[in-house]
Amino acid sequence: MKRTMVAVLLAGAFALSARGGENRQDGFPNGGRLVYGEYGRPATLDPITSNDMVGLRVTELLFNGLVSFSPKNEVVADLAESWEVSPDNRIYTFKLRRDILWHGSSGAAGRRVTADDFVGTLDLIQHPRTLTPLKAPYELVADTRRVSEDTVAITLKRPIVNGLGRLSFKVVPTFALLNPDFFARDDPFSQRPVGTGPYRLREVTPEGDVVMDANQSYHRGRPHIDEVILKPFADRNVLTQSLLFNSTDMIVQLNARDIAQVEGDKRFNLYPYNALSYTFFGHNLLNPHLRKKEVRQAIAYAVNRQEMLDSFYEGRGTVISGPFAPGSWAYNLDVKPLSFDPVRAKELLARAGYSRSGADGYLLTEEGSPLEFTLKVPIEKENETIKRVVLAFQNYLRQVGVKVNLEFREWQAWQDDVFVNHDFDLMIAEWAFDDSADISTLFHSKETGAWRNNFISYSNPEVDGLIIEAKTTLDREKQRTINQKLHALLADDQPYTFLWTVTNYAAIHKKVRHVDIQPFKFFTFVDGWYIPTKEQAGSKD
Amino acid sequence: MRFAPVTLACVLLLAERFASASEPDLAGARELFRQNRWAEAREAIASEMGSLSRVDRDQARFLLGLSHIREAELYRALSFLSADVGLAYMKELALSKERRALPWVPLFRGLYQLDAGRYEEAESALAEAALSKSLTADWRKLATARRDLARSLRGRRPSAVVEGEVAEGERIDLDVPDVEDASDPKKILRFFDPLRLETLERRAWKSALSELSPLAKEGQGMANKLGRFYAGYTLFFLGETAEAASLLASFDLRTLGPDYHARVRVIKAASSEPEDVAALWESTRNYPEAVLLFNELSPGEPIASALSERLKALPQSFGEPADETMVGRWGLAALSRGPLWLESKEVLVALSRYRNHANKNKIEWNDPLLLVALAAANYSNNDYPQALETLFELAKSFEGLRGLQWNLQGVYAARQKAAGDARIAN
Numbered sequence: 001m002k003r004t005m006v007a008v009l010l011a012g013a014f015a016l017s018a019r020g021g022e023n024r025q026d027g028f029p030n031g032g033r034l035v036y037g038e039y040g041r042p043a044t045l046d047p048i049t050s051n052d053m054v055g056l057r058v059t060e061l062l063f064n065g066l067v068s069f070s071p072k073n074e075v076v077a078d079l080a081e082s083w084e085v086s087p088d089n090r091i092y093t094f095k096l097r098r099d100i101l102w103h104g105s106s107g108a109a110g111r112r113v114t115a116d117d118f119v120g121t122l123d124l125i126q127h128p129r130t131l132t133p134l135k136a137p138y139e140l141v142a143d144t145r146r147v148s149e150d151t152v153a154i155t156l157k158r159p160i161v162n163g164l165g166r167l168s169f170k171v172v173p174t175f176a177l178l179n180p181d182f183f184a185r186d187d188p189f190s191q192r193p194v195g196t197g198p199y200r201l202r203e204v205t206p207e208g209d210v211v212m213d214a215n216q217s218y219h220r221g222r223p224h225i226d227e228v229i230l231k232p233f234a235d236r237n238v239l240t241q242s243l244l245f246n247s248t249d250m251i252v253q254l255n256a257r258d259i260a261q262v263e264g265d266k267r268f269n270l271y272p273y274n275a276l277s278y279t280f281f282g283h284n285l286l287n288p289h290l291r292k293k294e295v296r297q298a299i300a301y302a303v304n305r306q307e308m309l310d311s312f313y314e315g316r317g318t319v320i321s322g323p324f325a326p327g328s329w330a331y332n333l334d335v336k337p338l339s340f341d342p343v344r345a346k347e348l349l350a351r352a353g354y355s356r357s358g359a360d361g362y363l364l365t366e367e368g369s370p371l372e373f374t375l376k377v378p379i380e381k382e383n384e385t386i387k388r389v390v391l392a393f394q395n396y397l398r399q400v401g402v403k404v405n406l407e408f409r410e411w412q413a414w415q416d417d418v419f420v421n422h423d424f425d426l427m428i429a430e431w432a433f434d435d436s437a438d439i440s441t442l443f444h445s446k447e448t449g450a451w452r453n454n455f456i457s458y459s460n461p462e463v464d465g466l467i468i469e470a471k472t473t474l475d476r477e478k479q480r481t482i483n484q485k486l487h488a489l490l491a492d493d494q495p496y497t498f499l500w501t502v503t504n505y506a507a508i509h510k511k512v513r514h515v516d517i518q519p520f521k522f523f524t525f526v527d528g529w530y531i532p533t534k535e536q537a538g539s540k541d
Numbered sequence: 542m543r544f545a546p547v548t549l550a551c552v553l554l555l556a557e558r559f560a561s562a563s564e565p566d567l568a569g570a571r572e573l574f575r576q577n578r579w580a581e582a583r584e585a586i587a588s589e590m591g592s593l594s595r596v597d598r599d600q601a602r603f604l605l606g607l608s609h610i611r612e613a614e615l616y617r618a619l620s621f622l623s624a625d626v627g628l629a630y631m632k633e634l635a636l637s638k639e640r641r642a643l644p645w646v647p648l649f650r651g652l653y654q655l656d657a658g659r660y661e662e663a664e665s666a667l668a669e670a671a672l673s674k675s676l677t678a679d680w681r682k683l684a685t686a687r688r689d690l691a692r693s694l695r696g697r698r699p700s701a702v703v704e705g706e707v708a709e710g711e712r713i714d715l716d717v718p719d720v721e722d723a724s725d726p727k728k729i730l731r732f733f734d735p736l737r738l739e740t741l742e743r744r745a746w747k748s749a750l751s752e753l754s755p756l757a758k759e760g761q762g763m764a765n766k767l768g769r770f771y772a773g774y775t776l777f778f779l780g781e782t783a784e785a786a787s788l789l790a791s792f793d794l795r796t797l798g799p800d801y802h803a804r805v806r807v808i809k810a811a812s813s814e815p816e817d818v819a820a821l822w823e824s825t826r827n828y829p830e831a832v833l834l835f836n837e838l839s840p841g842e843p844i845a846s847a848l849s850e851r852l853k854a855l856p857q858s859f860g861e862p863a864d865e866t867m868v869g870r871w872g873l874a875a876l877s878r879g880p881l882w883l884e885s886k887e888v889l890v891a892l893s894r895y896r897n898h899a900n901k902n903k904i905e906w907n908d909p910l911l912l913v914a915l916a917a918a919n920y921s922n923n924d925y926p927q928a929l930e931t932l933f934e935l936a937k938s939f940e941g942l943r944g945l946q947w948n949l950q951g952v953y954a955a956r957q958k959a960a961g962d963a964r965i966a967n
Contacts, residue, residue: 019590051964053964053965054963056962056964071923072923073923073956073957074958135959137962162958162959162960164958165958165959166959167960168960169960193645256899259899263898263899270898272898272927273899289936314899318930318933318934326929327925327926327927327929327930330930330950331933331950333716333933333943333946334716357708368946385642420633431964432964432965432966433962433963434962435926435957435958436960436962436963437957438959438962439963475639476637477634477730477951477955478725478727478728479954480950480954481726483729485726485727502900519924
């Protein structure tokens with residue numbers, strides 16, 4: 001069979017790497033410690049069940065995939081050393097590197113990564129009992145086959161845009177799981193993971209610090225920095241203080257209000273990056289009142305988003321109109337954000353059947369009870385800024401006769417309420433996207449189970465149809481048109497009250513050099529970062 | 542807090558010279574100008590003009606002229622970026638082999654090449670479009686006219702483009718594309734004539750000239766001197782090199798700073814036999830304003846060819862500009878030399894150093910020229926989201942950016958290779 005040879009021996013080309021297990025050839029010193037602060041702790045440390053950005057970033061330190069991305073966003077080899085694509089663009093055959101060993105001191109330690117691990121990982125993701133947000137993205141895989149110990153063939157159901165990039169999933173040692181067939185969130189592996197990445201887990205301290213050591217036999221060459229520690233914080237203000245008082249060397253996402261202060265501090269560099277993120281209020285459509293489009297639209301009209309952004313974020317962001325960030329290729333520039341118009345909000349509520357008010361001024365439902373919703377806020381969001389946002393939201397809705405009860409929940413409990421039990425009326429959160437602008441898991445009606453991203457139970461046949469078309473077309477211009485159509489439809493339907501995208505900056509101590517940030521996964525190039533020898537003093541206890 | 546600058550310095554200089562002027566009348570407009578809200582500054586002046594004294598009117602007129610110059614420079618920068626992005630988008634469309642797009646690609650590729658000053662390539666692409674049976678007679682006619690224009694411009698300065706070519710004065714919705722093929726509602730194709738940005742630039746230069754010319758003729762003291770200088774500067778960008786040099790021929794530079802000296806020398810040299818090129822370059826190379834003028838010279842002219850190698854070393858200067866408010870103008874100088882200048886991460890880092898990070902895309906806090914240069918540097922480094930985000934904010938204050946945004950979105954859509962991941966950010 002004629003095959004098209006596509007790639008590539010670029011695994012380390014962009015990183016000036018050495019062969020696995022050797023020092024890198026870039027002339028920079030090894031040593032030192034990097035402590036980075038995150039807003040909230042990752043619920044799990046494995047790449048299968050992790051569903052948040054904190055988890056995504058830490059798994060980028062601990063795991064690898066077949067392919068990765070260069071600083072110019074080109075797909076490059078990672079654990080694969082080359083690949084071939086069949087002429088019909090359905091079968092991807094990867095030749096694996098033979099020098100990749102699993103981390104750790106347990107049963108996996110020192111075992112070589114083989115084709116079986118990739119077959120096992122994809123089987124795991126697709127197993128009905130594995131609860132993972134990766135299920136939908138990898139439904140496109142029809143078959144995964146071990147060709148030999150070092151060769152794996154992945155067959156797609158149909159050719160897709162970015163086939164190679166979409167096969168960049170992280171591989172796990174399935175033999176190290178309690179049950180190698182599926183992945184339960186309570187599997188000890190999710191807290192004691194074993195990977196192949198530039199760093200390997202040493203321990204999770206009682207305070208929740210995730211301590212990682214450089215992988216001495218890393219295939220792109222030993223990472224320069226000896227030790228990386230993730231330090232979780234529940235309050236953004238404290239997070240910034242930790243940087244200013246030298247408890248941390250880096251904050252992944254600096255509080256927008258603190259940018260000016262850190263900018264003025266000569267010890268730090270600021271690195272802008274665009275994770276294509278936005279903040280929103282999600283409406284649970286299992287609630288009969290929120291199922292009415294007029295009510296959702298009324299909420300959007302009732303809220304003065306620009307005023308909130310100006311007051312609570314000092315204007316450091318942009319109000320958005322729909323389900324994409326303004327930096328995305330899918331953002332529909334013809335759709336303008338809904339204006340602040342409480343009169344229109346009241347009209348819409350009246351049209352939806354809420355025109356009678358009770359003695360307390362709140363609108364009444366048909367049953368005579370107040371029109372009220374519970375807004376669930378993760379406790380990590382319990383900082384001054386977000387408190388002001390939700391209090392303002394509560395007040396705006398009071399002005400149009402809608403009662404909002406605030407309920408702050410610990411992060412894990414909030415995730416259970418939102419992602420598992422769908423026990424909320426309104427919730428506030430932020431989405432971040434990679435370059436693909438793929439919103440299918442957020443709004444397709446089939447994505448509504450536990451730990452799936454359509455936790456609001458949104459269902460719109462027209463949206464479903466467009467999502468499927470966008471996913472299946474190989475035509476990128478068509479994909480753009482469809483996504484922009486989706487933007488317009490969802491802006492009208494308001495399953496979320498789309499709020500804003502805020503300025504993303506990482507703040508990093510100047511002692512850390514050669515910093516290159518991948519906007520979505522952040523740590524993709526961390527193995528090339530270094531700390532000059534003279535500035536490593538004090539890095540180690 | 543950093544505000545843009547060079548021209549602000551002129552405004553302040555003028556204000557100082559006219560200390561007796563009734564300050565409060567113009568203070569609001571000057572503040573708006575300082576915040577780069579040029580159109581609002583003009584509106585504020587328009588409402589005051591009738592009640593101003595002669596001296597204040599001269600100041601107001603000067604401020605109006607400078608606000609138009611700043612806007613012209615901004616559209617010039619956007620036009621440079623637009624040409625690069627437009628050509629990249631045409632390339633992606635050609636690769637896609639989309640049947641409906643193919644007839645339009647040679648035409649718009651030619652238009653963007655014309656915009657980029659690549660006249661020979663433009664002539665060839667437009668000649669192909671002029672013969673295309675897939676285009677309507679109107680579009681073939683336009684292709685023919687632009688082909689002739691490209692032919693006539695060979696060897697001439699890029700800024701001499703489109704005199705008489707663009708219908709001016711008519712206000713249109715600049716967000717509406719020139720071509721929209723929605724025959725397949727699932728795949729809408731849009732094309733924007735790049736001449737829109739150039740038209741906006743030329744309108745701004747002409748508006749500047751109409752405000753500054755009276756000052757150059759009848760203004761008093763410093764108003765006359767600065768009016769004359771900037772009228773000459775404006776004429777140079779309108780392609781009237783000889784007239785510009787003539788206006789500046791007997792110009793008394795004694796009370797003005799060295800950057801004025803540098804610019805006058807370049808303008809004079811451009812219109813006549815060059816003086817010692819090496820000496821000219823050495824005496825002017827540290828002034829971005831002068832370098833901008835060098836960039837205007839045709840590649841065929843002796844000065845330009847002699848200086849091209851030296852210009853290539855310029856990005857190194859970003860790190861240590863003599864005056865940090867000049868960074869945006871260095872950015873424009875780099876932009877006008879082509880995208881290769883901005884591919885270097887070092888240039889991006891150097892430009893970023895002068896951004897107000899807390900308000901990173903706000904014109905009130907950043908020189909708009911710097912923002913365009915940053916967007917271009919992000920684009921050249923494949924960081925499309927940052928570039929789009931910056932343009933999104935600029936488009937709130939300046940019209941005519943939609944074509945650039947559309948094309949950049951198209952390039953990004955075609956080149957992105959991501960996996961399809963979405964995560965909750967806690």
